[in-house]
Amino acid sequence: MTKGVPADRLQTHGYGNALPLVKCTEAGEPTSDTYANRRVEAKIVDFVKPSFTYQDSILYSGQVMVVNGLYEDHPIDFDTLSNLANFLNKWPKLKIEIGAHSDSRGTKQEKLDRSTDVARIVKKDLVGFGVNETCITTVGYGDAYILNDCRGTTKCTEEQHSKNRRVEIKIISVE
Numbered sequence: 001m002t003k004g005v006p007a008d009r010l011q012t013h014g015y016g017n018a019l020p021l022v023k024c025t026e027a028g029e030p031t032s033d034t035y036a037n038r039r040v041e042a043k044i045v046d047f048v049k050p051s052f053t054y055q056d057s058i059l060y061s062g063q064v065m066v067v068n069g070l071y072e073d074h075p076i077d078f079d080t081l082s083n084l085a086n087f088l089n090k091w092p093k094l095k096i097e098i099g100a101h102s103d104s105r106g107t108k109q110e111k112l113d114r115s116t117d118v119a120r121i122v123k124k125d126l127v128g129f130g131v132n133e134t135c136i137t138t139v140g141y142g143d144a145y146i147l148n149d150c151r152g153t154t155k156c157t158e159e160q161h162s163k164n165r166r167v168e169i170k171i172i173s174v175e
């Protein structure tokens with residue numbers, strides 16, 4: 001706390017001799033084994049990763065922004081695409097993956113082709129906004145990562161199918 005960490009973010013527990021690392025004899029002078037049991041341990045009990053924003057913020061590899069169900073006319077709406085491009089242009093060394101997902105309708109190849117095309121369209125649009133194309137990779141996942149039970153012969157509404165049609169922007173590396 002003397003270094004500025006708020007008290008409400010810390011918990012303390014004293015364990016006494018309940019959790020020894022090394023079994024020691026009961027009596028006698030302290031040994032190196034005894035000293036091994038005298039320790040302070042810090043454990044992170046809760047951690048919330050910062051969320052992806054279009055503002056300067058802490059970024060980390062593996063962070064994902066998801067845009068759901070927008071393929072019918074265009075994979076991503078203009079405002080979202082423009083904001084994403086502006087953000088990426090602020091961070092020219094940021095490497096991203098555009099991963100597109102389809103719903104479960106059609107053959108396996110059709111789903112893979114459809115999602116691959118969507119990822120490429122988004123990349124082309126971002127490059128059109130001035131984003132460096134060498135910083136972008138594209139992947140079409142087809143229906144490999146369905147978010148609900150709309151798979152195979154399951155009857156689903158259009159709204160349920162649309163939840164699976166999504167574009168994920170994943171941060172691969174931050175330099």
